[in-house]
Amino acid sequence: MARAVPSDRFAAGARIGDYRVDHEVAIEANSVVYLATHVVLPRKSHIKVAHPGSRTSAVQLLREACILEVLSHAGIPRVHECGVLPDRRPWCAIEIMAGATFKQLTGDGPVALSDLVAALRDLADILQHAHERGIVHRRLITSSIVQTQRRRHGYAISDWSDARTLDAAVDTVVDPRSDVHALGVIAFRALTGKLAEPLVSAATYCPAAPGELISLIDKMLDEPGVRPTANDVFERALWLCGTLEVAPRPERSRWTPPQGYAPDGVSAGSLDESRSGFPIRISRVRTS
Numbered sequence: 394m395a396r397a398v399p400s401d402r403f404a405a406g407a408r409i410g411d412y413r414v415d416h417e418v419a420i421e422a423n424s425v426v427y428l429a430t431h432v433v434l435p436r437k438s439h440i441k442v443a444h445p446g447s448r449t450s451a452v453q454l455l456r457e458a459c460i461l462e463v464l465s466h467a468g469i470p471r472v473h474e475c476g477v478l479p480d481r482r483p484w485c486a487i488e489i490m491a492g493a494t495f496k497q498l499t500g501d502g503p504v505a506l507s508d509l510v511a512a513l514r515d516l517a518d519i520l521q522h523a524h525e526r527g528i529v530h531r532r533l534i535t536s537s538i539v540q541t542q543r544r545r546h547g548y549a550i551s552d553w554s555d556a557r558t559l560d561a562a563v564d565t566v567v568d569p570r571s572d573v574h575a576l577g578v579i580a581f582r583a584l585t586g587k588l589a590e591p592l593v594s595a596a597t598y599c600p601a602a603p604g605e606l607i608s609l610i611d612k613m614l615d616e617p618g619v620r621p622t623a624n625d626v627f628e629r630a631l632w633l634c635g636t637l638e639v640a641p642r643p644e645r646s647r648w649t650p651p652q653g654y655a656p657d658g659v660s661a662g663s664l665d666e667s668r669s670g671f672p673i674r675i676s677r678v679r680t681s
Contacts, residue, residue: 401445403427409440409484410476421554423450438473438486451483458485460528460556468519468546469553490551492541495579499535503586510606510633515548516576517627524569524623527559531567533575570617573626577613589614606633
């Protein structure tokens with residue numbers, strides 16, 4: 394694979410379509426990722442630019458963009474725009490999923506039961522949505538899970554670069570049950586603070602945890618043929634949320650400006666000017 398060299402990279406202030414680059418964020422297997430600001434709209438996005446001279450990188454970047462466009466879910470980033478550079482490298486602008494990652498929130502230790510079942514509920518809902526459309530995530534890890542209060546879902550999955558369709562021609566098997574297993578591994582660690590081990594029940598480390606939760610996690614880590622589906626996980630996690638009296642998700646999405654969001658109790662005008670984002674003020678005409 395041809396990787397981007399400095400001459401192929403974009404410096405701060407460079408234009409990519411209608412976006413101006415703020416800075417480089419990361420180098421991925423198929424692309425270089427930049428933080429960029431739209432020149433007209435109050436929007437920041439992650440811009441992914443395919444590596445030069447690699448048809449594979451270009452195809453996989455466009456595949457990721459198409460998958461995100463098809464999924465269209467509150468817990469999945471949206472694609473704002475796609476284009477092609479003069480040197481024929483494709484690029485796409487992807488929504489930033491603001492919030493702390495599950496890895497940052499939990500570290501290596503256990504989490505509260507209410508937080509765990511809420512995460513299982515939201516993440517299983519996202520995976521179910523993808524699986525129903527023939528798409529498998531294939532690499533669910535804690536660093537790609539984001540906790541965000543700006544959406545109907547308390548949790549979202551930010552990275553879909555390895556996602557494939559069920560009919561994709563790849564070297565490894567594309568199986569929705571692999572996503573359930575990956576979620577089970579995360580849930581085992583979040584409940585026990587230990588890495589999952591073959592044939593070891595979560596009850597070994599947390600005998601006082603609810604039996605329904607232990608049974609669910611154990612079955613998610615079982616052999617593929619007996620694992621629950623993402624829909625099964627969602628239904629059982631939803632029941633657990635009711636049993637543990639976890640706060641329900643709002644029925645409607647709470648719309649907030651993408652970069653003009655201000656924490657509760659803080660007006661947009663009082664935000665530190667050095668912070669990224671666009672304070673948005675809305676005036677209402679007086680009628681009296």
